[in-house]
Amino acid sequence: MVRISVILPVFNAERYIGKAVQSVLDQTFEDFELIIVNDGSTDSTSDVLNDFSDSRIIVINQSNQGPGASRNRALSIVRGDYVMFLDSDDWYCEDALETAFEGITKYDADLTFFKMINYNEGRVYENDWFNLSQFDESFDNRAFHPSETPGSIFDLSVGVCQKIYRTSFLRSVDAHFPEGIFFEDMPFFYYVYLKSERISIIRKVLYFRRKHDGSITHVVDEKFFDTVAAGQVLMRIFIDNGWYDMYKYDLLAYKINGPRYALRDLPLDCKDEMFMLIKKDYESIKMTPLYHDFLDNLGPVKRKFFEDVIAAGDYEEFVYINSAK
Template sequence: MVKISVILPVYNSDKYIRKAVESVLAQSFNDFELIIVNDGSTDNTSNILNDFDDSRITIINQSNQGPGASRNNALDIINGEYVMFLDSDDWYHPDALKISLEEITRYDADLTFFTMINYNDGEVYENDWFNLSQFDESFENRAFHPCETPGSIFDLSVGVCQKIYNTGFLKRIHARFPEGIFFEDMPFFFYVYLKAERISIVKKHLYYRRKHDESITHVVDEKFFDTVAAGQVLMRIFIENGWYDMYKYDLLAYKINGPRYALRDLPLNCKDEMFMLIKKDYESIKQGEYFLDFLDNLGPVKKKFFLDVIKAGNYEEFKTLNQTNSSPAK
């Protein structure tokens, strides 16, 4: 057994993968394994990975299955007491493993957040989201329960790479990523966060998050269709675990907003298909037991969006409906 397992899924990332791997191998803490899941790459990624000769590296070569399956397949074979995740276009601070391990063990936490810093074409910059600004000083230097979360839990960063996790805890709660969709971090995070008994934070930048034109969250394209499926998984998680009634006001708003913003930002040639995915979802909600909850808990803009999607037969009809009698944003 090792102390930390680092999981690194990669698909066609030959521009960046060498730096990601080297940032792990150069860590000041050495008791780790690095599990790289080569998810059917067709560029030069495989050749770059084969250049590394280090006994701490395990490479899983598989057909393209997506990020959720890649992480699950790695979780099935890890040997670490703790686990961290790295994206193939990002990299770690040299002390990332050392500091994150010290923090999670100090408070016997199920998971520990650390801060991330953004990198874009040579520019390094911070933002409140990845700086954990939602947590004031009273949350530092201790463990806390999710019920203490300030504000809404839906204001927290869901990125899986911003935490270190106790492996035993993840196994006890049977934590798995949704497979076959993008935005798999989101339902995984909320399930793990609300199952945790002890959480801690360390406000140190241990992770460099690269922004570039090909990154999943930077390019708004067909991948954002999966905001509908991810929201469906999230609803199911909250309902099945008895969290729905406690969080439904913010949960329903969060579920509406993901696809709503995606529909707004998607290129024109994607809007019709996205609209029909949302409409199918909302028609299902209309026939289910939670329909009145949406009507009673959504703010005016989100409620109008919800009802206009149900009324409209296609995206063009929706545009006409949604542009008339608009309510104040809320």
């Protein structure tokens, strides 16, 4: 057994993977294993990984299956008491594992948040999404239950790399990522968060999040089609676990907003396909009892979007209808 298992999926990250791996090997905390899942990389990623020689590194090579499948494969073999995630273009502060371990064990938590900071071409900056500003000082120095969460849980960062998790807890709730889609962090986070009994926070930056032209969330392109599928998974999680009625108002708004913003920001040549994915989703909702929940609980802007998508035959018609007051 080891104390912490770090899971690092990688696909074609030859420029950055060396720094990510080295940031783990340079940790002040040494009782870890680093599980790297090389997800069918076709660049020089494998050569970079082969340059490392450390008994704590486990490399799994597989055909390209996506980040969800890669993380699930690593989760199935972890030996650590706790799990942390690292993305291949990011890196840890040198005391990240030590500080995270101390934080989660001190309060016997199922998961613990810490702060992340953005890095972009030498510029380092915080934002509200990653600096734990959603939690006031009453959440410091203790464990809390998700029912105590201030405001909306949908204001919290869903990034899995911003937390450390108790392995036995993840296994007890059969936590796993949806496979075959991007934005797999989101349904995983809400399932794990709401299953937790004890949560804590560490108000210290432990993780550098690199933003660059190839970042998954930086470039709005076809991968944002998956905001529809991720929202469908999320709805099913809330319904199946009996959380739907409690969170209905914010959940429905959250489900609408992801694809709505994606449709707005996608390049023109992607809008038709994105619109049809959203329309198919909404038409399926119309055939269920949930349809009236959407009509009754959405604010005016989101409700109009919802109804206009259903009414329009294609994206061009939607633009015409939606622009009308």
